[in-house]
Amino acid sequence: MKFFQTFVILALASSHAFASDPSPLQDFCVAVNDPNSAAFVNGKSCKDPKLLVMADDFVFTMFRNPGNTSNQLGSKITTAFVDQFPGLNTLGIAMARLDFAPYGLNPPHIHHRGTEMLVVVEGTLHVGFVASNQLNNTLFTKVLTKGDVFVFPQGLIHFQLNVGQTNALAFAFLSSQNPGLITIANSVFGAKPPINVDVLTKAFQVDNKLINYLQAQSWFDNH
Structure with missing residues (x-):
């Protein structure tokens, strides 16, 4: 009996350990910064879905214009994570727009809560990720052009560099509403x-x- 109880506890713990964002238990949970809200899901309170939610909660317009790449990195990342796009709350997804000046860099970084899939819309990007110590820190790298897709596994160091002489544009799709960001340097x-x-x-x-x-x-x- 004790063995069975231990097995169940370990199985439940493993199911949470391997999960990304929790599965939603309702149609949607538009985030609201209201500490008095009765519903509190994954760090964000929810608007009352019958009284307060509107179509605008499910629209994000910050991808319309190019990001300002006039900086020392030559890149600008515009994120549509739950903090910027409250309608994503509990849905387990997020996006980002990546703008690059010629030779612009998105430096080595980690998304510790989400896998990233990148699609190149314009330009040429040199991209890559580094496997863990267990796999001898192997570097996986490719040069991508318009229409190409590359995936960066969750939690691994990765980067993008514009190797072209023109501006580059890419969009990233991530498997968490709040994938997190740790820029190594x-x-x-x-x-x-x-x-x-x-x-x-x-x-x-x-x-x-x-x-x-x-x-x-x-x-x-x-x-």
Whole structure:
């Protein structure tokens, strides 16, 4: 009996561990910043679906215009995650528009809660992701052109670089309403308060002057 109980507990725990966003238990749950709301789903309260929800809650218009790529990275990522698009709440999906100037970069980053599928609409992108230590940190990379699709598995470091001489445009589809974002350089060298220099010098096997230099930089966020 104890074995059976343990098995059930482990099975239930595994089902939650392998799940992405929870399956919705209602037609929709348009997010609202109302701490007094009776319904609280996955970190977001819900509008009353019979009284407050309207068609505008299911429309996102921020993809109409190109993002401003006049920055040190030469890229701009416009996200339609649940924080920007409340109608996505509980639906387990999100999108992003990626604009690139010539040779613009979306630097190495992670979406720790969602897999990303990227489709190139204009231009030529060099893309790739790095497998985990278990798979010897193997790099998987391709050059994509208009109409090509590439998938970045959940939680793995990945990037996109415009290798063309013209602007590039892509759209990303993600398997979570809030896939999360960790930009590697920003997180490691731009942490507040900063990570102990001794930790980083040993981790990267460089001297502390280089670490001090990197921590002194202003790490730009292209989102």
